[in-house]
Amino acid sequence: MIRYVGLLGLFAFSCSKQPSHWTIDQIDSGKTEFCFTKLCYSSSDPVNGIDIELSKKGDQIQVYLLIHSTPVAALKSDPQSVAVSIRTSQEKLSDTAYRFQGGQRFLLSTESSEKIIELLKSKQEITILLNGYRTVLKPEDFEQKYETFLHPLYLRNPFQFSL
Secondary structure (H helix, E strand, O other): OHHHHHHHHHHHHHHOOOOOOEEEEEEOOOOHHHOEEEEEEOOOOOOOOOEEEEEEEOOEEEEEEEOOOOOOOOOOOOOOEEEEEEEOOOOEEEEEEEEOOOOOEEEOOHHHHHHHHHHHHOOOOEEEEEOOEEEEEOOOOHHHHHHHHHOOOOOOOOOOOOO
């Protein structure tokens, strides 16, 4: 009997789905112009990795890079920018990102943001390099999460008071 329970547990564990790196957060304010949705990719390396955050407010989508270790120094030629490299097996794109104060959060350009989304939708693995930091974005589960990100279903809190 114990052997069968053990085999059943092993079977259930081997069939369980891997958790997605992609997570969605939503904030509903009751007014569409103030609703906010965020799609995040958490790096598996908290020291040398880069987290990706796609944020949507209204119709505007922005892509941020986040690190959790030593701040990244700005370019000498532009104290508010850092160099970013985006690579796939077929292409390499170099760009700069806006560096927020503190050096651990960066806003990608519209062109780089659109390129990353396009590559992930076409199921390509992407490597992002940022001054000693590196992450590999896996496209698995991106398309479904991205659709939810674009068209969120906000759940109203029944205890929220209207003003």
